[in-house]
């Protein structure tokens with residue numbers, strides 16, 4: 001493991017997730033298609049909890065306008081937004097087997113494996129187990145000393161082979177890895193040739209990378225004439241509704257819309273479970289802001305939050321150590337471009353911490369220039385450290401006015417804000433006015449597009465037209481992309497081009513958009529890894545230590561044994577919990593000991609367990625056990641149900657409960 005990866009027993013975790021049906025490959029009883037997953041009751045409940053906390057944290061607390069737009073998108077919308085031409089990744093193929101790779105991932109995997117091979121070779125040399133030949137030693141031999149096996153050690157870049165590299169080569173590789181996202185197809189082709197990157201499984205050469213569009217194409221309607229795509233992001237549905245949303249918001253700026261829904265990407269090589277899939281849930285915010293006023297009204301609430309930042313400039317030096325500073329300082333120093341972007345980075349940070357992501361395993365990395373999506377002018381990713389390395393889980397981009405401008409240009413719909421000015425704006429401007437008696441009759445059908453063209457010219461362009469009319473007695477206007485494309489001659493009698501005093505009472509502008517975009521599946525998986533523990537006792541049982549607020553099931557209700565007298569109080573406790581809004585599960589499998597039943601619910605991450613025992617019939621009391629401490633207290637059914645309700649809603653903590661209650665002797669309670 002390199003220190004860029006979280007050290008957990010992933011094989012054990014995967015077995016647990018599978019056994020407890022968090023999620024599983026879709027249509028699993030048929031031949032499996034990579035990149036599609038079904039969530040089981042546990043994973044689904046966890047996902048719903050993450051979503052409802054997201055809704056609370058963003059939509060409700062920030063008063064956002066939540067919408068739900070179509071998934072199937074007519075092709076013209078995505079052509080206009082640039083996705084048809086530019087939503088691509090670079091792909092290369094094994095020249096002999098045809099196996100397909102995402103080019104940047106292949107280069108990354110191979111270079112990482114070589115570095116790990118170097119680390120291994122150095123370790124072996126230190127331990128003097130080297131056979132004297134420091135070139136190539138099979139991984140098996142090396143790893144067997146740590147008790148692992150070759151299969152486990154196989155990496156996306158091929159098996160780790162202990163091969164010592166020159167320090168300068170390691171440095172060079174690290175440098176490339178620190179900015180791998182900055183290479184385009186040409187750059188990746190250069191790396192593949194220079195470093196002899198091959199298919200790690202076959203050793204065959206790979207082709208030069210070509211672009212591959214990630215959108216799933218479809219046809220709408222029976223004739224097949226209307227082309228469409230499954231949306232690759234939820235954003236476009238929000239942009240095309242901008243005018244309605246602004247109207248709904250009484251023309252007030254700034255404001256945000258939000259959407260939670262499925263998106264689809266035909267990933268070149270889906271892998272790493274939920275981290276790279278072809279269908280996933282996104283939660284996206286489009287915050288519309290005046291380009292001249294990117295301050296945020298609630299910035300002071302985020303300004304003191306300390307976050308680890310990895311700016312582009314640091315990555316270009318080949319470094320991966322983040323700088324920890326407050327959002328306020330980062331905005332002041334222009335490391336983060338503006339307050340609104342900074343505010344949202346702060347809100348993203350607090351959301352991730354609230355759900356249980358470990359702060360020391362979280363950082364914000366700025367996009368490098370080539371990595372930036374076609375629409376973005378600045379972008380930061382919230383990356384979470386997992387056993388797969390640092391994973392982008394939230395992107396936060398400043399999309400500038402790109403999307404609203406292109407949709408408005410294509411459709412002719414105004415997607416802009418009109419703001420009444422408190423003081424009128426008075427200025428001089430060169431203006432072209434047609435002489436209607438001559439202009440229309442001479443240009444006929446082309447009169448309107450030519451007039452629009454002249455009105456759209458900049459001051460310099462209009463000056464050239466004015467000069468040409470004065471000097472040559474004519475000027476030529478070329479139209480393209482209109483209903484009257486062609487060349488048209490303008491003569492001095494047709495127009496007057498003069499400086500005029502303009503008085504404006506209204507300012508019209510296209511808002512910029514700051515977009516935090518969350519991949520719920522990636523967050524969910526990272527959270528599972530951060531919550532995964534193994535009890536330090538003889539049994540070494542796995543526990544998922546979810547915070548009560550996200551835990552899929554909040555409370556387990558169980559009888560001490562299969563005695564029939566327990567049935568009534570058991571149902572009574574479960575009913576009371578549920579009617580108090582606490583999802584409760586009964587585990588009355590008589591065949592399993594109470595210890596085993598606690599253990600299997602620890603694997604589901606259930607934080608509390610209420611046990612009905614023989615004393616319940618006497619005095620209507622039950623025990624309450626907490627998952628992480630395994631400590632128990634006793635109280636009346638009513639008191640315990642209220643306590644669980646408060647614990648789950650965050651009104652109290654287990655520490656507080658322990659401080660005010662006597663512990664139960666657990667050996668007696670579970671005997």
Ligand SMILES: Nc1ncnc2c1ncn2[C@@H]1O[C@H](COP(=O)(O)OP(=O)(O)OP(=O)(O)O)[C@@H](O)[C@H]1O
Pocket residue numbers: 265267274275276277278280282392393394395517518519520521522523
């Ligand atoms: N294939 C995928 N599987 C799961 N989640 C994804 C996938 N692609 C994107 N996401 C999630 O959606 C969020 C926003 O998407 P965005 O377009 O910024 O991702 P991206 O930069 O294309 O991701 P990557 O570079 O990893 O392909 C990401 O931060 C991530 O959490």
